Amino acid sequence: MSTDGGRGGLAKGVVFDAILLAYLLVLATVAAYGPSPEQMLMLGRNSFVGLILLAASATAALALRRAGVATVGSVVFEKGAAPKSGELRPWYRSFWAWQLLLVLGATFYVGARETEMSLYELTDEAGFRGATNLFRGIFSPNFAILPKAVLAIIETVYIAFMATLIAVPVAFVLSFTAAKNIMSRHPATFAFYVALRTALNVSRSVEPLIWAIIFSVWVGIGPFAGMLALMIHSIASLAKQYSEIVECVEDGPIEGIQSTGASFIQTIWFAIVPQIVLPYISFTIYRWDINVRMATVIGMVGGGGIGTILYQYQGQAMWPEVGCLVVVIAAVVWLMDTASAYIREAIK
């Protein structure tokens, strides 16, 4: 077990170092060549160069590893791998510290250029005037549209509520089949577990924003599309969180119930469920809370609710109206946040 983990850590450490090194080499190559925008887009040739650099880095990383140098990769992935010499060296005399500094420094420099950071833009007079206008509008909200805003946020809260309500039973059932401790007893169930985990991870890595775009085309713009988007995301997230709770249950009660001659379903219901209800409820409330916030954003891409009218007003630069919506959203989000925190605290 320990040797196994050590070997795995070793391989991961070398790969990690190779990637860091290749990253630096790519940056250096770009800096040295100064390729034109057209050249930057030549995928075939560039990935070829990238691969060569990666190969070179891998060789270098392996060499460093052989020489026993404490690189970032070895420090991160080989826990407990004691440094071979000079255990108590100051950080500035260690290889990994400089490696890390170099990577961070280079990243910051390139990042500043990529995000077009500019103090000039921030202090530009015309732009500044626009911002002042916006703030003046937002800070003097037009409460004439308050009834409309309240109706819209009610829609948003219901979108979030329905998405959570439908997701809970589905995620509940999925969570047992996505829990390693339950599914690893038999090769067939284990294969199912791996497939389900992968499917959940994939659907979770698709942002609800993308789901909303998909469903607004599928079922048309409106609250139904938003609800479906949040529901898919909630199922994937809750199933993952739930199954992690299932993986942490104590084995003793399971054995105890099994020893009475209980069936598989009875064992889950009587030995596992009592151990997981409270954390389940807690995660569910938190998910609803998150869904209310997400429903607002999703509304902006066609998911209905307050997000949709927020999008309309900001498109027309009607800042006082936007201000009113912001107040309503902030109030509801704050309320949900506080309430869910209280409830979760109470049932801990």
Add this chain to the structure above:
Amino acid sequence: MTSETLFSLRAVNKVYDGGVHALKDISFEVHKGEFLVVIGLSGSGKSTLLRCMNALHRPTSGEICYRGRDIAAATSREAREIRQRVAMIFQHFNLVPRTTVLKNVLTGALGRTGTARSLVGMFADEERKRAMRFLDLLGIADKARHRADQLSGGQQQRVAIARALTQEPEVLLADEPVASLDPATCHTIMDYLQKVNRELGITIVCNLHFLSLVRQYASRVVALRAGELVFDGQPADIDEAWFRRIYGEEAKEVHVN
């Protein structure tokens, strides 16, 4: 012994996936009404033996017959039926936390209750009465509505015994039932097991660490050493020489009062 044979083990071997050979060619019989105690050093295979007899583990080879049915060859449905008749209690009680004592005891009736009925909590009235009767027998009826994880160790073990009794078992396997209890409570629990054995006629197979308890409660003893059966006889027959053979040359006897 003239009474009928409940268990007969023949050349039972158990090799775990990791390669540990936990039981080696174990053969012995368990007769109705016995209070059989299994002794042996830590790691000698006592728990493995009991888990095999409850069909929680499968032996790698050999035969474990319960009333003539081979547990090793049982389907999972048959294994569940056998578990109903062969109840088990554990060193760490293995009660369900966040659940009341009564509900914990009622889980002993799961084997007889249909899955759908049990999921909605529809246990028959007679099951509830039976559960309460056993809680009463073990002197913890007043705790029925308490959460099981809020009881003391000795009380939890009594709940576990009540759960096992609710199964209406013929045999009760006890895996070090008193190892995590203080000496006084330890005797209380052993006395209850004796009561179960004598008054309800339930056969008991019990793993124990302390020889003084063995002499006091056992009607017969088997000893394991590194997975092999090295002794099968009366508690009074375990003299100094046997003690050393079972526990090793360096061992000294410890007493529980």
